[in-house]
Amino acid sequence: DARVTQTPRHKVTEMGQEVTMRCQPILGHNTVFWYRQTMMQGLELLAYFRNRAPLDDSGMPKDRFSAEMPDATLATLKIQPSEPRDSAVYFCASGPTSGTETQYFGPGTRLLVL
Amino acid sequence: GENVEQHPSTLSVQEGDSAVIKCTYSDSASNYFPWYKQELGKRPQLIIDIRSNVGEKKDQRIAVTLNKTAKHFSLHITETQPEDSAVYFCAASRSGGYNKLIFGAGTRLAVHP
Numbered sequence A: 001d002a003r004v005t006q007t008p009r010h011k012v013t014e015m016g017q018e019v020t021m022r023c024q025p026i027l028g029h030n031t032v033f034w035y036r037q038t039m040m041q042g043l044e045l046l047a048y049f050r051n052r053a054p055l056d057d058s059g060m061p062k063d064r065f066s067a068e069m070p071d072a073t074l075a076t077l078k079i080q081p082s083e084p085r086d087s088a089v090y091f092c093a094s095g096p097t098s099g100t101e102t103q104y105f106g107p108g109t110r111l112l113v114l
Numbered sequence B: 001g002e003n004v005e006q007h008p009s010t011l012s013v014q015e016g017d018s019a020v021i022k023c024t025y026s027d028s029a030s031n032y033f034p035w036y037k038q039e040l041g042k043r044p045q046l047i048i049d050i051r052s053n054v055g056e057k058k059d060q061r062i063a064v065t066l067n068k069t070a071k072h073f074s075l076h077i078t079e080t081q082p083e084d085s086a087v088y089f090c091a092a093s094r095s096g097g098y099n100k101l102i103f104g105a106g107t108r109l110a111v112h113p
Helices: none
Strands: A005-007 A010-013 A019-024 A031-037 A044-050 A053-056 A065-071 A074-079 A088-095 A109-113 B004-007 B010-014 B019-025 B032-038 B045-051 B056-059 B062-067 B072-077 B086-092 B107-112
Touching (some): A005 A088, A010 A019, A019 A088, A019 A109, A031 A074, A044 A065, A044 A074, A074 A088, B004 B086, B019 B086, B019 B107, B045 B062
Parallel strands (some): B010 B107
Antiparallel strands (some): A005 A019, A019 A074, A031 A044, A031 A088, B004 B019, B032 B045, B032 B086, B056 B062, B086 B107
């Protein structure tokens, strides 16, 4: 049963530090999404990629956030410098090439910035 | 812009009762409507989806209905069980090219024994 994987699962850091979150999409999926979920909030789309190219990153604060896909098996989301308001769960999701818009979510990275 | 409204935000039912969650979307070009269930501390998981060429779809105790004219769709859970307690998200998207999902704000369902 193929699944999206994310590392780390938990991260505690101090304000000002760089945070890197990684995602491995399901093999063969060419669309990758990054979401942020805060307590009592819904799913906020930060950015997404198709065939490793960014399609939309309008939801991402660009002064401190950056998202990349170095290769088809790895997507990264970086925050530099991190701030306490960035504390949230960050989910990665991937979707297949065509024929369906279904997205499959990873387990998330729970980030706490002190 | 694109928007999906979801109601109610919280829902409390007794075990065995039915639960209904409703969503309305703004983009008339939307044609794919999934529902996700998120248990506490877990990832959102797809439980059922429907496309615009279908008016209703069932999977055991869950069903989704779609009214394209009114631009709304609903999730129905029958014979609810405590393990159905979770946050449920609806979403909508277009197909072809851009498959960005627009999510509703979520419904917190509590099923009491």
